Amino acid sequence: MNILIRQVKVIDPQTPLHNQIADILIVSGKIEAIGNPLSVDANTEVIDTPGLCVSPGWVDPFAYFGDPGFEFKETLETGTAAAAAGGYTEVFSLPNTAPIVHNKLAVDYVVQKSKYLPVQVHPIGAVTKGAEGKELSEMYDMRVSGAVAFGDGTAPVQSSGIMLKALQYLKAVDAVLIQVPDDKSISAHGLMNESVVSTQLGLPGKPAIAEELMIQRDLELLRYTGSRIHFTGISTAKSVELIRVAKAEGLAVTCSVTPYHLFFTEEDLQEYDTNLKVSPPLRSAADRDALRQAVADGTIDCIASHHQPHEWDSKVVEFEYARNGMTGLETTFAAVRTALQTIPLETLVAAFSTNVRKVFGLEAATVTEGNMANLTFFLPDETWTVAPDQLKSKSRNTAFGGMQLTGKPVGIISRGQMIFNQA
Numbered sequence: 203m204n205i206l207i208r209q210v211k212v213i214d215p216q217t218p219l220h221n222q223i224a225d226i227l228i229v230s231g232k233i234e235a236i237g238n239p240l241s242v243d244a245n246t247e248v249i250d251t252p253g254l255c256v257s258p259g260w261v262d263p264f265a266y267f268g269d270p271g272f273e274f275k276e277t278l279e280t281g282t283a284a285a286a287a288g289g290y291t292e293v294f295s296l297p298n299t300a301p302i303v304h305n306k307l308a309v310d311y312v313v314q315k316s317k318y319l320p321v322q323v324h325p326i327g328a329v330t331k332g333a334e335g336k337e338l339s340e341m342y343d344m345r346v347s348g349a350v351a352f353g354d355g356t357a358p359v360q361s362s363g364i365m366l367k368a369l370q371y372l373k374a375v376d377a378v379l380i381q382v383p384d385d386k387s388i389s390a391h392g393l394m395n396e397s398v399v400s401t402q403l404g405l406p407g408k409p410a411i412a413e414e415l416m417i418q419r420d421l422e423l424l425r426y427t428g429s430r431i432h433f434t435g436i437s438t439a440k441s442v443e444l445i446r447v448a449k450a451e452g453l454a455v456t457c458s459v460t461p462y463h464l465f466f467t468e469e470d471l472q473e474y475d476t477n478l479k480v481s482p483p484l485r486s487a488a489d490r491d492a493l494r495q496a497v498a499d500g501t502i503d504c505i506a507s508h509h510q511p512h513e514w515d516s517k518v519v520e521f522e523y524a525r526n527g528m529t530g531l532e533t534t535f536a537a538v539r540t541a542l543q544t545i546p547l548e549t550l551v552a553a554f555s556t557n558v559r560k561v562f563g564l565e566a567a568t569v570t571e572g573n574m575a576n577l578t579f580f581l582p583d584e585t586w587t588v589a590p591d592q593l594k595s596k597s598r599n600t601a602f603g604g605m606q607l608t609g610k611p612v613g614i615i616s617r618g619q620m621i622f623n624q625a
Contacts, residue, residue: 204229205620206242208250210579213257213547214569216556220548226256228575231618236571249622251612253583257551258567259291259576259616261558263458264380264434265509265531266356267293267323270311271300276511276596278312281531282321284509284595286621288531289554289578289611292564293321296355297328304328306343313348320619324350324564329368329379333357338367345375351432351562353380356481356510356526360386362419369429378430378456378562383416383441384482393521395468395483403471405521408483410438417441421448421455430454432561434506437463437482439492446501456561458504459493461530461537462601466490470601476517476524477601480508497538498545503557505550507534511597529595533588533602535580539609547582554578575615579622584610 205228212219225240226233242248262285268275276284278295285293295312297303303312309325316323327349331337334357341352352372358381359365372379389408394400396407417433421444424431436442436457448455462480467487471478478484496502510527517524538550555578559566567576587606590598613622 203231203618203620204242204246205615206240206246206248207254207256207579208248211255212569213255213551215548216568217570219569228615231575231615233569233571233573233575236569251581253581254579254612255547255582256569256577256579258555258569258578259614260289260554260578261292261564262290262507262509262531262534263294263504263558263562264296264506265293266296266298266511266527268299268511269315274513278316278319278323280594280596282316282319282323284529284531284593285321286614287594287611287623288533289535289580289614290321290531291576291578291614291616292324294324294326294350297326298333298355298357302328302333304331304333304339306340306347309344309347309349320614320616320621322617324348326350326355326380327352328354329359330354330364335359335361335364338364338371341371341377342375345377350564351378351380356382358382358384358386358416362423365420366423366427369423369427369431373427373429378432380432380434381420382435382482383413383420383433385412385416388412388415392483393479394471395485397468397486399468399471403474410440410485413438413482414440414444417444421453424453424455433457435460435463435482435508436502437485437493438489442492442496442501449501456503458506459497459502460506460508461534462528464490464493464497464541465537466601474521475601476519476521477528477599479521479524479526480528481526494542497542497553498549503553503561505534505538505553507531511595512599513597517599529593529597529600532593532595533600533607535611536586536607536609537602539582540607543608577615578611579613580609580611582609584608586610
């Protein structure tokens with residue numbers, strides 16, 4: 203595979219090439235040369251797209267693939283196709299499959315089945331057996347087999363005692379615990395953010411305190427154990443402030459936010475669109491603005507798609523019965539770019555790539571001669587309309603359908619393979 207990408211702008215503060223425009227030659231999956239101009243032979247494929255940018259390959263730290271057990275929602279093949287279309291070269295897969303990814307064999311299944319796919323899949327191992335929150339899983343064996351981090355995925359750990367033991371154990375194996383902060387004993391049947399809007403819409407509310415109490419509890423446990431925790435899907439202004447203070451104290455805490463919490467608010471539920479039924483729920487405009495500011499100032503480390511594909515029957519029902527979540531891998535960058543158009547591109551690239559790698563100890567990726575190519579190509583100012591029927595994901599449950607967004611991923615080079623959606 204010999205490819206020349208002409209006049210592409212490098213967005214990679216890790217290298218002296220940052221913000222420079224150059225030709226990049228890829229030979230057999232390796233960055234052979236970077237310069238101006240580069241000449242090649244007739245057997246080299248040339249890509250010449252005005253306005254194209256390149257960055258280290260993006261990583262999504264929280265995506266659901268239904269394989270094994272729920273392949274009617276998503277498979278590893280369709281999920282990674284969606285990831286590639288969204289500009290991702292690596293994805294963390296949730297353990298909430300059937301069987302649950304809570305032992306060595308389940309980790310091996312994901313690693314081996316995805317071995318030859320262009321997007322690398324890193325399994326998250328369940329921190330408790332069956333993701334039931336009752337008994338610790340075989341974390342050491344899973345870590346050795348390739349589990350990138352641990353957490354019960356969409357079923358946050360509720361027991362303080364189990365959480366304490368998990369943090370202590372993970373410190374010994376040098377791994378991060380990923381937690382969706384949600385105290386399910388508080389308004390367990392809440393369907394949206396508890397507020398005046400939920401009262402107006404006649405929907406049971408889920409108060410912000412359910413998230414904030416969980417963060418406070420886990421920060422205390424973190425302070426006690428000296429371990430590492432990553433909160434994903436934070437959604438309130440107070441959550442941001444709690445994490446900001448904990449970071450200033452020196453605790454090993456990081457966090458990520460979803461694209462839809464940066465884009466939508468509870469007001470967008472006026473039409474009872476089940477695609478906007480998510481967990482944690484959409485919050486107030488003030489919360490959304492606080493999240494946007496936290497991405498800009500670096501308090502929020504990463505962007506997590508929270509890709510949760512569902513079949514038609516799980517979403518085209520009454521709001522009460524709809525499943526939580528929406529597809530996200532293909533629209534995450536565009537949604538974030540549209541919501542945060544004033545933020546420098548290097549800040550977004552950090553949130554999509556370099557920060558995720560640092561938080562979870564992944565191999566670094568840079569736009570540097572001699573490195574194996576792990577690259578994402580994108581058009582930061584391209585406008586496009588989301589067409590659900592053209593998504594690579596097996597599911598179509600997106601709230602962005604028909605919307606015009608700014609920022610389009612157009613290709614990746616990863617694992618010696620190239621996928622380009624536009625040339």
